[in-house]
Amino acid sequence: AQSVSQHNHHVILSEAASLELGCNYSYGGTVNLFWYVQYPGQHLQLLLKYFSGDPLVKGIKGFEAEFIKSKFSFNLRKPSVQWSDTAEYFCAVNSPGGGADGLTFGKGTHLIIQP
Amino acid sequence: DADVTQTPRNRITKTGKRIMLECSQTKGHDRMYWYRQDPGLGLRLIYYSFDVKDINKGEISDGYSVSRQAQAKFSLSLESAIPNQTALYFCATSDSTRGAVDEQFFGPGTRLTVL
Numbered sequence: 670a671q672s673v674s675q676h677n678h679h680v681i682l683s684e685a686a687s688l689e690l691g692c693n694y695s696y697g698g699t700v701n702l703f704w705y706v707q708y709p710g711q712h713l714q715l716l717l718k719y720f721s722g723d724p725l726v727k728g729i730k731g732f733e734a735e736f737i738k739s740k741f742s743f744n745l746r747k748p749s750v751q752w753s754d755t756a757e758y759f760c761a762v763n764s765p766g767g768g769a770d771g772l773t774f775g776k777g778t779h780l781i782i783q784p
Numbered sequence: 785d786a787d788v789t790q791t792p793r794n795r796i797t798k799t800g801k802r803i804m805l806e807c808s809q810t811k812g813h814d815r816m817y818w819y820r821q822d823p824g825l826g827l828r829l830i831y832y833s834f835d836v837k838d839i840n841k842g843e844i845s846d847g848y849s850v851s852r853q854a855q856a857k858f859s860l861s862l863e864s865a866i867p868n869q870t871a872l873y874f875c876a877t878s879d880s881t882r883g884a885v886d887e888q889f890f891g892p893g894t895r896l897t898v899l
Binding site for chain 1: 817819824825826827828829832842874876887888889890891892893
């Protein structure tokens with residue numbers, strides 16, 4: 670079974686700081702990679718996804734992520750965070766044809782942006 | 785965005801009671817999923833369904849059952865609720881006709897408390 674590791678469970682930053690959230694996965698085959706965000710009291714929304722092609726993926730709200738196959742990583746970045754980015758962020762992986770469908774999620778990173 | 789709806793949104797019940805959580809979608813997607821979210825554990829897959837005749841167990845199916853009554857409806861049952869099933873439950877959908885496994889769209893969640 671594949672697993673997803675998010676290294677930072679809680680991150681506190683000031684507005685305008687740069688953000689990088691780490692994500693590593695265990696599956697060695699073809700993967701689809703996702704970052705979801707959950708704002709307080711809301712459901713999960715997709716930030717960005719990687720299926721193939723350019724390993725640098727741009728998503729909504731100024732977020733981007735880079736897929737590094739050799740490192741099994743898909744780190745999320747944003748050059749300048751805003752107070753409204755306060756949320757929980759989940760990295761998720763799916764392996765097409767890998768048996769079970771559905772996403773395998775990391776445990777999440779709770780991001781707090783201080784004004 | 786009310787494409788994926790869940791009822792009830794909140795439920796408090798007692799140990800041993802039977803509970804049903806319902807999910808409906810208007811996205812026309814063929815695949816539906818149930819996840820539970822626990823603090824510090826992220827989301828874990830309970831069951832998933834590729835269509836009305838295809839039900840599959842996920843990572844943590846013990847103590848749960850599901851029914852896919854129609855393409856648009858997927859319900860989750862707890863036959864005899866226990867306190868460690870207290871969690872936030874999410875329904876999700878995806879569209880397999882778009883080729884590779886695509887993103888999943890999540891409902892607003894049902895907060896279940898088992899006393």
